Amino acid sequence: MTGSAEPVAGGSGTRRPVTVVDVPRPLRAQFFPDRVGERLAAVAECxxxxxxxxxxxxxxxxxxxRAEVLVTTWGVPRLDADLLDRAPALRLVAHTGASVKPFVTGELFARGVAVTQAGQGMARAVAEVALAFTLALLHRLPRVDHALHAGAEWHVAEAVPPRHELLGCPVGVVGASRTGRAYLELVRLLGAEVSVADPTLTPADAAALGARLVALDELLAGSRIVALHAPTLPETRHLVGARELALLPDGAGLVNTARSWLVDEAALVAELATGRIDAALDVFDDEPLPVGHPLRALPNVLLTPHQAAGTVQGRRRQGEIVVDEIVRYAAGRPLAHAVTPELLARLG
Structure with a gap:
């Protein structure tokens, strides 16, 4: 544990709230590099x-x-009554990540503590990985890469199912989250024909995004690529199970950079083992993914270790959002990324 509390010259003139930054040094270097870190020190007594x-x-x-502000990251303990009793001056929790569900409790809101998060900073990075996954599946890159690495003959590696371009491709987006919208924009700009399934959207909302609003079953049956971007809610648990996977056309691809919660993993493994569909996954029921997990052996699956959001630029944006929110709090202005109890119930 290290401490620093002296005023820093060159501050904005706004008062500097006492702030505890519960972010380990390696992550701090990513969230608050160079001028972002200097600005944090200038606006808060850290x-x-x-x-x-x-x-x-x-x-x-x-x-x-004395702390008014608590900056958090993954792994922070639950902010329950016992901990909050030791922080009577706390008025803002600023999370460097997206989901605050693991540690935010009703006690925070009951005591008038505001909560904010930096999920918007992650959207572009995750959307780009989802786009990379989409292109990889359309061009069957996991299959040919696996075949060549496994020592297959050249003609065997060439013998993959038909490959497709994104231009004119029917792409289905499940969930118009921040990341879902960023992904939707990317694939639409590259010429995809996009459908979206989201119970919170109207047809006019979807049209404004450049997509067509459809029911989930219609989206699954009519898409060559399905990308999952829905939140973690009771009603989205195993949203895509054996029945839904069977609706996918032969040769379709499933992209999941959101939550493993959304997919029945056992059903997905069984469907992938038939070779009928492909998948690209950044999230899993068990993390780290066990070495002997069947997903690791399937040639039609692209796997990454839950790091879609971890770009240099994305981490910096997350830090900038946190600093901006502290400035707004100190100046008595509304937060731009506030998490209310109602919003918390809908967030993943």
Whole structure:
């Protein structure tokens, strides 16, 4: 645990709220590099935590008692009544990631603590990975790459199912989240014919995004690529199961950079094992993905280790969003990325 609390010259003139930054050093270097970090130090009186679990360390009690702002990242403990009793001055929790569900409790809102998150900063990076997945599946790159690495004869590697271009391709987007919209824009600009399934959209909303609003079954049956971007909600648990996978046309591809929650993984493995469809996945039920997991052995699957959002630019944007929100809080202005209790219920 390290501490810093002296005013920094060159600040904005706005008061500098006492801020505990519970973000380990390696991640801090990504979220708050160079001028972003300098700006954070200029706008807030920061105590930096380097050790896992440092937020509950007894030695932090004097600073935590004064802290108005808590900056969090993945792995933060639940902010329950016991912890909040030790932070009576807390008024803002600013999360460097997207989902705050693992640690935000009703106690925060009951005590008048505002919550904000930086998920918008991740949208472009994840959308680009989803686009890369889409192109890879259309051109059967996982199959040919696997065949050549496995030592297959050249003619065997060439013998893949028909390949397709994105231009004119029917692409289905499940969930018009921030990332879903970013992905939708990318594939649409490259010429895809896009459908979207999202119960929160009207046909006019979808048309404004350049897409056609359809029911999930129609989207699955009519898309060559289906990209999942829905939130983690009780009603989205295994949204795509064996019945839904069977609706996909032969040769279709499933892209999931959202949550494994959305797909019945056992059903997906069974469908992929037939070779009828392909998939590209960044998220899994068990993470890290076990070495012996059947997904690792399938030639028609592209796998990445839940790192779609981890670009240099994306991490920096997340840090900038957090700093901007602290500035807004200190100036008494509305937050741009506030998470209300109602919004929390709908967020993934």
């Amino acid at each position: 105590t930096l935590l380097d050790e896992p679990g440092a937020l509950t360390h007894p030695g932090l009690a004097p600073v935590l008692a």
